[in-house]
Amino acid sequence: VPCLGRTGDGGVCSNHGECFADQNGKAFCQCEEGYEGGACSEDIDECLGSPSPCSSDALCTNTWGGYACTCDVGYEGDGQVCTNIDDCETAPCGEHGTCIDGIDNFDCVCNDDHEGALCQSPKKLLFAVYADTPYNSVQELALEGHITQMNQAATSHFVIHLGDIKGGY
Numbered sequence: 418v419p420c421l422g423r424t425g426d427g428g429v430c431s432n433h434g435e436c437f438a439d440q441n442g443k444a445f446c447q448c449e450e451g452y453e454g455g456a457c458s459e460d461i462d463e464c465l466g467s468p469s470p471c472s473s474d475a476l477c478t479n480t481w482g483g484y485a486c487t488c489d490v491g492y493e494g495d496g497q498v499c500t501n502i503d504d505c506e507t508a509p510c511g512e513h514g515t516c517i518d519g520i521d522n523f524d525c526v527c528n529d530d531h532e533g534a535l536c537q538s539p540k541k542l543l544f545a546v547y548a549d550t551p552y553n554s555v556q557e558l559a560l561e562g563h564i565t566q567m568n569q570a571a572t573s574h575f576v577i578h579l580g581d582i583k584g585g586y
Contacts, residue, residue, distance in 0.1 A: 431458040433482065451482035474499040491521025510536045545573040549580035 486496020
């Protein structure tokens with residue numbers, strides 16, 4: 418009997434194969450999935466296959482007789498299928514912004530009236546104020562210089578002039 422003492426006992430066919438006889442009575446091993454070699458004792462690294470048995474968004478780890486798939490950070494699933502976790506699901510930007518989902522992150526695009534990483538702060542309205550000038554040509558030149566500086570800095574939303582713009586005559 419060619420397979421006597423060979424089936425699943427760790428012998429010729431190891432514990433990962435079953436011994437069969439061909440029509441000529443010669444013994445051969447039929448390996449379990451994940452094993453190869455004449456005695457079925459060599460582990461197949463399924464992770465080296467192309468395409469990978471795992472999702473492109475997962476890590477494939479070889480195990481004896483098989484493999485394990487683990488979704489990458491920012492993804493969820495069984496490793497065969499991984500989907501991006503919706504980081505905007507909890508509405509982190511609140512009612513004053515729009516959340517743009519990324520991979521394990523998000524960005525907030527704030528409405529015009531709010532700012533901050535989570536659109537949590539109302540924008541400040543800034544005013545520049547000047548008063549009672551110019552009264553002469555020297556002050557007029559100085560005022561033009563100040564206005565040019567304010568326009569270049571662009572830190573104020575509005576510029577307000579208080580008072581008059583000429584000498585008391």
